[in-house]
Amino acid sequence: MVETRKISLQTQGHCDTIDITAQVQQQLTELDMDNGMVTVFVSGSTAGITTVELEPGLVSDLQRMWERIIPQDISYDHDRRWGDGNGYSHVRASLLGASLVVPFGGKRLMLGTWQQIILIDFDNRPRSRQIVLQFIGE
Amino acid sequence: MVETRKISLQTQGHCDTIDITAQVQQQLTELDMDNGMVTVFVSGSTAGITTVELEPGLVSDLQRMWERIIPQDISYDHDRRWGDGNGYSHVRASLLGASLVVPFGGKRLMLGTWQQIILIDFDNRPRSRQIVLQFIGE
């Protein structure tokens, strides 16, 4: 059985980090499906999906990591060609990845106690985002 | 329903970046499956899969990112033991990841407008690559 749902989000860009765990769990609760996996996929090339223990300290630690390894203030060929100023956003998104797969059983996501599913929006401006949730199971 | 397909590619190595979106979509079109997900998996330990807005500027921006965080010209224990000279290729591939999962609906991959599926071949020589596409859906 396959069920597809979408979440629409408004983000602030600039590494805005949004916990979508409750929304994924809520969609799962409403389905006639007990065991399986959900693919969490962000359509777009300047945002990514991962998990984290979400607390303000780690949100800023993650932002500093991105600034160290993929800084905003160096030169990007993408910006020279297109003038968007968001070359760093694209590179960060490609490294983090657009999809995450989480198994569930007994209608519960099998996350750790302190492990949340997050979207990080790397773009340099506020964005409307669509996240696809695709549940496959029985 | 499960359907497995394979794509064979010849790459140039050295961060050769190949857009496989059209081939994944083409395989999907030929299947008797409308909704589900495809796992894109590269067999091998010196290449990875991700998504990007594929244009030449970002291809070189990504290459510079890899050179910054996992440089080719530092010492690797792998190279001291095996003499392959591609220790950096292995480390880059492990960080990027060998698999990507993309949902589809109505026989269309749910990618963003400017979001392509790419293989990056990190090896230090041309390679023949096999990419597994596994479609699960209905």
Added chain:
Amino acid sequence: MVETRKISLQTQGHCDTIDITAQVQQQLTELDMDNGMVTVFVSGSTAGITTVELEPGLVSDLQRMWERIIPQDISYDHDRRWGDGNGYSHVRASLLGASLVVPFGGKRLMLGTWQQIILIDFDNRPRSRQIVLQFIGE
């Protein structure tokens, strides 16, 4: 068909790298399933899953990469707030990712010859880990 299995591991933390390929293949062998995909997911926010050609040189090369891009000895807001001393472990785990999807056919994982599935435990102390294996196929 959906089948869920769990692997329990004792790790040493500190980038302890554990090959779980044989255990994943063993679980697959015992199932009444020939073709499909397995999601390998680690519950917890200080460990991650990927693939690598597992030999001691690359294990130390990977550890040096983590020390370069997400060092242990810089300041983390997470540590200032919670005193765990494992802020770097969380950041590394979020970047690497908690899940990996591997296709299988004819009851064999479709890995490359030298490609193993590994857990890396980034925490700063020994941990008990649960890895979820969820097989979907036919």
